[in-house]
Amino acid sequence: MEKMSAVKRAILCAACIALCYALPMAFHAFGAGSVFLPMHIPVFICGLTCGWPYGLLCGIAGPAISSALTNMPPVAMLPTMVVELAVYGVVSGILMQIVRTKRLYVDLYISLVVAILAGRVLAGMARALIFAAGSYSMAAWVSGYLVTSWPGTLIQLLFIPSLVYALMQARLIPQRYPKTKTGDRKV
Amino acid sequence: MSFEIKSLSYVYQRGTPLETPALENVSFSIGDGEFVGIMGHTGCGKSTLLHLMAGLLPAPAGTVLIDGEDINRKGYDRSVLRRKLGVLFQFPESQLFESTVEKDVAFGLKHSGLSTKDIEQRVQWAIETVGLDYSRVKGQSPLGLSGGEKRRAAIAGVLAVQPRHLILDEPTVGLDPMGREALLELLVKLNRDGMTILMVSHDADSLGEAARRLLVLHQGHLAADGPIGQVFADMDAMADWGLGVSQSREAAGLLARKGLEVPQDITSYRQLLPAVLTALKGGGSP
């Protein structure tokens, strides 16, 4: 997605940061709440579409602004959450740049899955080593990052790639492989 | 009666310093098969009224009856309401999300219990009714359509449910003149086939052409309710409410001032032209 100008990337990134605040509110309003990890979605989208520096900023500023304005996440949770989301933004952005299989969905899934794993592992490590040193165990990591988050992970795997595809269909971001005709999906 | 609204009131942000009344004691009813327009200056409460009438906001004071049933009653089945009442919001194209037009139009039929075949027929009917080429667009992504086509696809999604009553919020905004004309024609046709239509709009010309009755909301109150020609006739009152009238109505007023005997309850171009011809020919009486 080389064709987007720096200004456009910057403003798309701003929109994603704003969504880090607005999406959890919307989810909250109909009771889906935090099980679906709504704040993660804009960060992945930002990394995948705008590149890693913007993904990084979104991963830091998104939860920080939301926390400052609404206390969700609570200040105490903010540092680990920032680590997790920043890794999502950076890793998904870098991989989208490197991985080019000529198939959009393959690129998206590789970037997404690696980013999800990297983010959860690194956030767990950050927690164990820095933020809650000593009182944090492997079991807590497994339950916190793998078990209770499965609905959110499912949503991420199911919808984020097709969301990126929809944005391309709507011509809001450039086609990754422009020769592919719109309409016939290459999976 | 399609809609019976009884002493409906609504206050935003109740109990905070930002408390603002949106509706105060509004009552009216709308019969089956009517085509009613609602006008009002920005912030008059028309959007709140629309949400309350569609059961999208709970009514804290007053009642909303649709086909004689209180939609805020405990145990009232909202999915029944969704099937008989279609709502088309401003810029409805922003609701499109599915991967194909066909799937998007069928979205509202998901919980309808219809067979796959019936759904397909309904979808085809809806897409053709809004003037899109079914075989061309059905497999396309709705997001890749042109602006006007997107609007049509979104309208098809609302029509596919075949609602008995249709509420529209500013449906003509953002359409080119041709698109607007086509939409009004469609609405008039649906109305003729028996659909109750309630259209909230700033566009006096469109209302003048399509609606037969007009409600005016002013600062949360029902300021006027009557045949649209009658409401438009009092241009001073309309101006007081911050509203304009249709160009045809204005032209009729100007012509009258110039001494031509044209009736003052004209609202649309279709009425204006013959009226002017008659006035020119016979000096008033045909």
Added chain:
Amino acid sequence: MNSQLTGQYIPGTSIMHRMDARAKFSGFLLLIAAVILTGTIKGYLLTISFILIIAALSKLPPEIATGSVRRMLPFFFVVFLLNVLFFESETPLWQWGIVTISIDGIAQGANILLRIVLILILSNVLTLTTPPMALMAAIESLMSPLRFIGVPVGDVSMILSVAVQFIPTLLRETDDIRTAQTARGAQFESGKLLDRAKALPPLLTPIFLSAFKRADELAVAMEARGYRGGKHRTKKASQPMPVSGWLALLLCAALCALQIFLF
């Protein structure tokens, strides 16, 4: 159509409303530190009275200043219970498997609960008395030292302020989209977890599409007007912090120091 959003600015003229936003934000950080440093009953009495005075000075209706606290009560209850039940203590009152109830555990639960509540009240006061743009400007001016480690502070603060300006629009749009899809028969509230997950795309896709569309329009407009990036932006000269701001900071710092050295 949200009736009362959390953290929405409420205009007013109280001392807290008029205080310099930079002072308020730095003071907020200092007070969070003070809350975390507080560890004794006497210390808590001091911290609590300090924060209650601030809340009173903001002249916000109490039910609004504590709004998010009341909304999160169930969450607090769970946090408290977890601490009470699973705190490993040397002197348990009652023990069954891994479940241990002890005075230490109850104290620990109360301690954590009190911290969360106090921090919630503080940040409510901060966000309810400060317009979002002023808050952003304050954060930007506090961030400016980051320039020396190579962070493009100008670009970052442009992005942040655009983001904050997007928030009200996007909240309204997400709400509109939710309403519109409900009117089309989407069912968000009911059903099992999987059903609710399946109900998300009608919401998610349009929200992202409309957010990206707005962003795209804004980017085009900015480029048309010749915007090239933060480095070229003319910056408003920032005003020095007023004496009242320094005084407020001094008070907050004093509270921190007291918590460290006295209690």
